[in-house]
Amino acid sequence: MEKAPESKEGSPARVAVLLLLFWAISAGLICWCRWRPDWGLWAFALYFSSVILCVLLSFVAAVPTIPRSRKPFMQALWYTVLVGMLPALVAFLLLRRLEEMDEDVMDFFENVALCLTAISLLALWIGGTDVVGIWGLQPLATAGIMSWAPVVYLQSTILWIVVVYNLTHFIGSVDLSVEMDLPFPLQVTYLVLVTLWFSSFLRVLCTRPGKPKDFESEMLSPKPRPNNQVFCVFCQSQKPQRCRHCTKCGACVLRMDHHCPWLRQCIGFGNYKYFVAFITYSAVALLFKAVTLMLFTVRAFHGEITFWTKLWLVSTEALVIALAGTMTAFAAFHLYLCAIGMTTIEFLTRNEKKEKYEKKVSFDQGLCGNLQAALGSIPLFWLFPACPPSGDGRTFPHKVLPHDVDKRTKESQRALAISEETALKEKEASNRPTQPCLESTAEPTCLEHQQDGCVAAEKEGEDPV
Numbered sequence: 001m002e003k004a005p006e007s008k009e010g011s012p013a014r015v016a017v018l019l020l021l022f023w024a025i026s027a028g029l030i031c032w033c034r035w036r037p038d039w040g041l042w043a044f045a046l047y048f049s050s051v052i053l054c055v056l057l058s059f060v061a062a063v064p065t066i067p068r069s070r071k072p073f074m075q076a077l078w079y080t081v082l083v084g085m086l087p088a089l090v091a092f093l094l095l096r097r098l099e100e101m102d103e104d105v106m107d108f109f110e111n112v113a114l115c116l117t118a119i120s121l122l123a124l125w126i127g128g129t130d131v132v133g134i135w136g137l138q139p140l141a142t143a144g145i146m147s148w149a150p151v152v153y154l155q156s157t158i159l160w161i162v163v164v165y166n167l168t169h170f171i172g173s174v175d176l177s178v179e180m181d182l183p184f185p186l187q188v189t190y191l192v193l194v195t196l197w198f199s200s201f202l203r204v205l206c207t208r209p210g211k212p213k214d215f216e217s218e219m220l221s222p223k224p225r226p227n228n229q230v231f232c233v234f235c236q237s238q239k240p241q242r243c244r245h246c247t248k249c250g251a252c253v254l255r256m257d258h259h260c261p262w263l264r265q266c267i268g269f270g271n272y273k274y275f276v277a278f279i280t281y282s283a284v285a286l287l288f289k290a291v292t293l294m295l296f297t298v299r300a301f302h303g304e305i306t307f308w309t310k311l312w313l314v315s316t317e318a319l320v321i322a323l324a325g326t327m328t329a330f331a332a333f334h335l336y337l338c339a340i341g342m343t344t345i346e347f348l349t350r351n352e353k354k355e356k357y358e359k360k361v362s363f364d365q366g367l368c369g370n371l372q373a374a375l376g377s378i379p380l381f382w383l384f385p386a387c388p389p390s391g392d393g394r395t396f397p398h399k400v401l402p403h404d405v406d407k408r409t410k411e412s413q414r415a416l417a418i419s420e421e422t423a424l425k426e427k428e429a430s431n432r433p434t435q436p437c438l439e440s441t442a443e444p445t446c447l448e449h450q451q452d453g454c455v456a457a458e459k460e461g462e463d464p465v
């Protein structure tokens with residue numbers, strides 16, 4: 001099979017250019033918002049336009065593949081349209097009637113319309129995540145430039161959250177009559193968190209998971225190799241321990257954990273530590289933002305703010321809570337995997353029946369050993385975006401599972417016992433030659449026939465297949 005061409009988009013130089021672009025947009029947005037009194041609404045509109053553009057482009061690009069993945073796509077689209085649009089439509093109708101109402105009733109209905117629109121925007125974002133995420137699972141070679149859609153989608157969301165937070169808590173917004181109320185120690189904590197968060201993100205984007213070298217001389221042999229190596233039919237090369245072939249990247253990946261469409265590459269031996277650091281800091285930073293931004297929003301509501309300012313504040317808070325919840329669950333799952341010494345694929349396929357030649361092995365080295373194998377040898381730097389774990393990514397300390405050994409031994413003992421028992425019964429049967437002939441009308445040649453059969457059966461018993 002033809003080998004997939006080496007992708008250059010993930011190279012550190014390209015990623016650095018992309019990140020510079022990301023930060024330039026972020027700085028531009030902050031500067032622009034600083035001088036515009038109505039910045040919140042415009043920035044929010046710009047952010048949601050990028051989200052909707054990503055969803056539309058993903059959907060258009062996915063049209064030829066829809067016959068294959070029709071169900072999830074249609075589900076995501078219906079969810080986006082129905083759940084996303086309906087509350088907004090109701091809110092719009094409510095807002096149109098507000099001018100005819102009393103002030104108290106108007107306040108109540110304004111808040112109802114606000115909640116409905118915020119729910120709508122959140123549903124649109126979740127539905128969009130689904131559509132873009134499904135599209136992100138296309139092979140990179142087929143998706144081409146559109147494979148960047150999930151990366152842009154996630155990055156524009158993070159960018160929006162960072163811009164809102166910096167403007168409300170650090171730079172000070174123009175149209176909000178609310179003082180920033182983040183104590184100095186918390187400000188320092190936040191800055192340290194964000195620095196670690198983005199440096200981990202940079203490391204995971206710039207670091208390849210690692211591919212096994214081609215074993216040209218050992219090619220074309222599907223037989224198992226020492227250290228549990230097997231053959232990859234796509235790459236025509238040997239796969240070292242824990243190596244898997246990724247159909248999206250079109251390559252074998254060392255200690256493959258999973259393919260991440262949001263980072264547009266595989267997470268494997270080379271970048272797993274940075275990935276865990278990235279999602280852990282994402283979870284902590286987002287939880288931090290969720291709490292402080294909520295306090296800020298509640299205070300802002302007591303001031304004089306317009307409906308639209310309330311809307312982007314509430315929608316951003318809802319977005320931060322949704323993302324914080326998802327990232328916390330995801331980080332907790334990966335920290336658990338680190339503790340038990342498994343990759344995501346190994347965890348999900350742990351109950352699957354192995355091939356005959358593939359021994360069931362465990363890479364569990366105890367809690368501390370597992371964490372050191374995944375996050376590096378120095379505990380102080382476990383969540384620091386440097387000091388990766390040692391090793392070549394090809395072989396790992398392991399042991400054949402004891403219950404598997406027992407099972408194999410028991411199975412072979414049982415097979416031996418059954419063959420011995422069969423042989424004994426057949427021997428006994430051969431000593432009572434007249435019995436089978438009682439029911440038959442056969443001549444004495446029957447005896448000879450029976451003896452021949454027993455001899456044949458004994459021979460078979462001695463030589464178990």
Ligand SMILES: [Zn+2]
Pocket residue numbers: 232233234235236244245246250251252
């Ligand atoms: Zn492969």
Ligand SMILES: [Zn+2]
Pocket residue numbers: 246247248249250258259260265266267
């Ligand atoms: Zn991959």
